[in-house]
Amino acid sequence: MIEKINKFFKIEERKSSIKIELLGGLTTFLTMAYILFANPAIMSAYGDIPIDTGSIFLATALAAGIGTIAMGLFAKLPIALAPGMGLNAFFAFTIVLGMGYSWEQALGAVLVSGILYLIISVTGLRAKVVAAIPQSLKYAIGAGIGFFIAYIGLVNVGIIEQGVGTPTTLGDLSEPVALLALLGIVLTIILLAFKVRAAVFFGLVATAVIGLIFGLLGVAGMPVLPTFTDGFPSLAPTLGKAFGGALDIIVTPAGWFAIFAFLFVDFFDTSGTLMAVTGQMENVTEEDIQRANVVDSSATVVGSILGTSTTTSYIESLAGVGAGARTGLASVFTGFLFILCIFLAPLLSLVTAGVTAAAMVIVGTMMASSIGKIEWDKWPIAIASFVTILVMILTYSISDGIGFGFLTYILVMFASKRGKEVSPLLYGAGALFVLYLVLMTVM
Numbered sequence: 001m002i003e004k005i006n007k008f009f010k011i012e013e014r015k016s017s018i019k020i021e022l023l024g025g026l027t028t029f030l031t032m033a034y035i036l037f038a039n040p041a042i043m044s045a046y047g048d049i050p051i052d053t054g055s056i057f058l059a060t061a062l063a064a065g066i067g068t069i070a071m072g073l074f075a076k077l078p079i080a081l082a083p084g085m086g087l088n089a090f091f092a093f094t095i096v097l098g099m100g101y102s103w104e105q106a107l108g109a110v111l112v113s114g115i116l117y118l119i120i121s122v123t124g125l126r127a128k129v130v131a132a133i134p135q136s137l138k139y140a141i142g143a144g145i146g147f148f149i150a151y152i153g154l155v156n157v158g159i160i161e162q163g164v165g166t167p168t169t170l171g172d173l174s175e176p177v178a179l180l181a182l183l184g185i186v187l188t189i190i191l192l193a194f195k196v197r198a199a200v201f202f203g204l205v206a207t208a209v210i211g212l213i214f215g216l217l218g219v220a221g222m223p224v225l226p227t228f229t230d231g232f233p234s235l236a237p238t239l240g241k242a243f244g245g246a247l248d249i250i251v252t253p254a255g256w257f258a259i260f261a262f263l264f265v266d267f268f269d270t271s272g273t274l275m276a277v278t279g280q281m282e283n284v285t286e287e288d289i290q291r292a293n294v295v296d297s298s299a300t301v302v303g304s305i306l307g308t309s310t311t312t313s314y315i316e317s318l319a320g321v322g323a324g325a326r327t328g329l330a331s332v333f334t335g336f337l338f339i340l341c342i343f344l345a346p347l348l349s350l351v352t353a354g355v356t357a358a359a360m361v362i363v364g365t366m367m368a369s370s371i372g373k374i375e376w377d378k379w380p381i382a383i384a385s386f387v388t389i390l391v392m393i394l395t396y397s398i399s400d401g402i403g404f405g406f407l408t409y410i411l412v413m414f415a416s417k418r419g420k421e422v423s424p425l426l427y428g429a430g431a432l433f434v435l436y437l438v439l440m441t442v443m
Helices: 002-009 018-032 035-043 053-075 087-098 103-123 125-131 135-156 176-193 199-216 241-249 253-278 286-306 317-322 328-350 353-373 379-394 398-415 424-442
Strands: 081-083 311-313
Touching: 002 018, 002 328, 018 199, 018 317, 018 328, 018 353, 035 053, 035 081, 035 087, 053 081, 053 286, 053 311, 053 328, 081 286, 087 103, 087 253, 103 125, 103 241, 103 253, 103 286, 125 253, 125 286, 125 424, 135 253, 135 353, 135 379, 135 398, 176 199, 176 353, 199 317, 199 353, 241 253, 241 286, 253 286, 253 311, 253 317, 253 398, 253 424, 286 311, 317 353, 379 398, 398 424
Parallel strands: none
Antiparallel strands: 081 311
16 A cells, blocks of 8 residues: 555655655645634625625635645645635625625636636646746746745734834734744744754644643633534535526626636736745656646636635645655645544644744745846846735735736836747736736726
């Protein structure tokens, strides 16, 4: 059995082991488990008839579990999927609250966008679009995402917060959650200094244990012991409602804007995540990337039918890669843990922002190393790369950073009378991003 597992996932070929893959899968799960509770809270925030939070929780766990297991078995990559942060906010704040659609219609928009993304992936158009991106811009995307997730980690624990007279400032480091996060960062750095291969994972565990101890002593904001209650959520309120919603939303121009927006964000977020994660690995082929996109788009379709917003590849997968994961076995284990959470959801009380902040900061540091591969001596590349990284962080959006980076590159190349060197597909991507911005402004 072990030999078959090794052969199927190419574990030895990618210089890993079953133990390391399981540690990596667990690390990825711990880093992104917050979505199980954040997604229901965001998606159910608005609407005349709010969507059932229990159903969203169950749909979130199932979509993440099924999608991640499929990624491991089909694409054989250590990439986990779950309903995306940002995409769920777009679902609630823009489509439902801003545009006045029902949550069923919003799920319909997600369903149609997933089908379109699947068509793009299967036909090979996605690969051609990605191939049109200069290599240095790909490095900039990876580095930008690194800075971005580190920034999120620091903001989530209050180390960075909104300032008085300034957009952001240093937070109150005497707060218990901030102190726990700082302790976790220091512990992980020490483990890395001792060249512990699963340093990110062990840093997470140590931080959780320390936080639990302080929680038992009465310190606020710490991990707490789980409490089990009766009752089990049902999918009945949301299952299949996307079909009727899709029929309603495709007959309106504004509905197609919603569909396009979901598609655009998912496409570029996934492309950026796949570039970043596979950039930390060896022996990853274009065929592997193609399969990953097919899984990602299919997961969006399945997730919308279950009752959740766009399911996408998670940049937090880098935490597992940082712990040593290199194959799909890690994803299978991560997916299994998501499904297990249907029954053991209270255990997630141990996983707080203070526990995961260290992983996000350390992994962000690892990703940011690709900034040194950018051709800074070439002006079109340098300014486009800088804009990509800067906008990604300041707008809190991976897709906005990518889009503005593309537009900057196209503009500078055109002004330099080198417009013919830019791929027509990149011009097309830039035009779509401009349309996206116009529609966002108008709507």
